[in-house]
Amino acid sequence: MTDTPPVPTEHTVPSLPRRHVLVGGAGAGLVAATSPMLWVPPAAAAARPRGVHLVYGDNARTSMTVSWSTPRSVAKSRLEIGPDRGLGLRVPVRSRSTKDLRTVYHHGTVEGLEPGTRYRYRITHRGAGATTGTFTTAPARAERFRFAAFGDMGVNAAAAAHVQLIDAMKPDLSFVVGDLCYADSAGGTGAGGDTSQDFAEWDRWLRQIETSAARVPWMTTVGNHEMEEGNGELGYAGYLDRFRNPRNGVKGAPVTYSFVYGNVAFIALDGNDASFEISRNEGYLGAAQDQWLERRLERFRARDDIDFIVVGFHNCMYCTNLVHASDGGNRTRWEPLFDRYSVDLVVNGHNHCYERTHPLRAGEPVVEARRGAVVDSRKGTTYLTAGGAGQAVYPTSGAPVSYVVMDGGVRVPETTHWSAVTDNQHSIGFVDVVPRRGDRPARMNLTALATDGTVIDKVTLKRGR
Ligand SMILES: [Fe+2]
Ligand SMILES: [Fe+2]
The missing domain is CATH 2.60.40.380 (Purple acid phosphatase-like, N-terminal)
Structure with missing residues (x-):
């Protein structure tokens, strides 16, 4: 990995010409x-x-x-x-x-x-x-691989421990769904003003993740804490100074992109554009993000070499945690598309906890998927909350009655029969992807690990032809 040269002293450093x-x-x-x-x-x-x-x-x-x-x-x-x-x-x-x-x-x-x-x-x-x-580089054709999925890391002891866990698990990439370093602790709510900002946190975070991120790609997208006050109209200038994403996303929104690894298509969305709960950037892309998403889904679903579609964004579509619960904005705009194109897995963060739904269609469970289940992901989309990567955990699930945030921030109570597994401790999700072989369907084996490596959830999503 990276070499660490001796720390230079003023005696060992050649002076720099003034023109450079x-x-x-x-x-x-x-x-x-x-x-x-x-x-x-x-x-x-x-x-x-x-x-x-x-x-x-x-x-x-x-x-x-x-x-x-x-x-x-x-x-x-x-x-x-x-x-x-x-x-x-x-x-x-x-x-x-x-x-x-x-x-x-x-x-x-x-x-x-x-x-x-x-x-x-x-x-x-x-x-x-x-x-x-x-x-x-990503392989030319399907092969076994592993990716890590998580959000809401920050700079703290738990996050540092999770980087070690990720290093030990040796994923081929990390898919990171926003709330990266918390340089702006107000998180797009406008609270706190300048006193809530410490932009040096970016550098501390990048150093914290370096053992992993310098070896395998960390594919990130923005959470509400990337909407930084004073960093451009949308607040994303600080993020974009530090991350160069693939340039294939929504026009004018470099925080969105897609990429293909083996038999999996990954799509990174800007959840802030569709959030009813934290509405600072809501609707800034008009219909463009939804149109881009649909074109991408249509194209990926038509490809014979792609089995699974994994979509990542920050805000939770389905989560029972009482701090943020579910966001009706993302749900209203994107659930019909996820259903139509049979998205296999949606990864969210924002609620600092772990939660997984049964496979859903139109918000209703179509298959029972308790811990250890093997389910056919053609039947329904699994929604994952993987927001336990380091920031202080949110300990309280509202199941069986939580709420969904609707337009104007109105909290509408709802029963949560869609929730399969909740676990309110720190965790990181790992997904092992196994390609199709003959009549054997392709599989994504999801395992959620607590900080000490204890397995807190396991499920297999399989997809045949
Ligand atoms: Fe967060
Ligand atoms: Fe968040």
């Missing part, structure tokens, strides 16, 4: 400029790259983005990639400072890679030793 500086400001790309006013102190420039994290490029089989940060602008920021120690390919690096911190974030996207192939990468800049790592 970054032009700062939100939205600024990498610009070498001449400005004696922005001279970079040598000690700062020498800091090693931090918070290295991977995200698939536009095609997960052939493209990867490597991202990292430095405390300030640095000279000769460089990313090299190759199949062996020779590396061989120099990747253009785009760097940008943020509006909220002096930290500079660097992104290099490489295209034209071979599917299912392990690559080495090396990050360097003037005055610091190399940081190296490896990644593997």
Whole structure:
């Protein structure tokens, strides 16, 4: 994984010529400029790259983005990639400072890679030793793989323990459904103002997840805590400074995207656009997100090489937890599409707990799916709340009578006969995907693990032809 070079001292760091500086400001790309006013102190420039994290490029089989940060602008920021120690390919690096911190974030996207192939990468800049790592592109065809699914991590002891758990479980990717670092603790509610913001939390979070995220992609989307006050109209500028998602989402909404790994299509949605509960960004995409979602679902469902469709977004469509319960906005807009195109699994966070529904159609259970069940996911969609990745848990489920938040924030009581399993402790979801073989249907074996690795839920979703 990443090498940690010795911490440089002022005696070991070559001084930086005054002309190698970054032009700062939100939205600024990498610009070498001449400005004696922005001279970079040598000690700062020498800091090693931090918070290295991977995200698939536009095609997960052939493209990867490597991202990292430095405390300030640095000279000769460089990313090299190759199949062996020779590396061989120099990747253009785009760097940008943020509006909220002096930290500079660097992104290099490489295209034209071979599917299912392990690559080495090396990050360097003037005055610091190399940081190296490896990644593997998505395979060309279906094969067994594992992904982690969770949200609501933050920076805390439980989250750090979960990163260790994820490392031990060796998933091929993580699918992270928002509320990432909690730099803005108001979470889109407007409460707290500036006093609720600590943007250095982004860097602490990226360092916390680095052992995993520098080795396998962390495919993230936005929660209500990514709607940061002062970070652009939608509040997403801070997130987008740090994450480069595949560029195949809703036009004008780079927080949305899809990718294919083996026989699974993943779709990342912006739940904030459809939330009745926290309505700061509700409706900002008009009908565009729903139209994009339907086109994507139609296309994926028509493909013979794709068995499962997994959709991720932050707000809960079905959850009994009394803190946020279920969001009628997401439910109203997307449930008909999930039903029509037979989505297999929906991953949500937001409620800091674990919950799984029976497979549902039009909100009604179609199959019983208690712990250990094997169900045919062609019959109904399973909704997962996986919001227990680190932030303080929400201990109280309202089952059998909880509520759904409707337009205007009105809480409408409802019976929760759709709920199969609730568990209000910290947890991470892992899904083992097994391809079809002959007449044997494809399977997704979902296991939810508590922080200490104890199994708290297991279910198998199978899908034949
Ligand atoms: Fe949260
Ligand atoms: Fe949330």
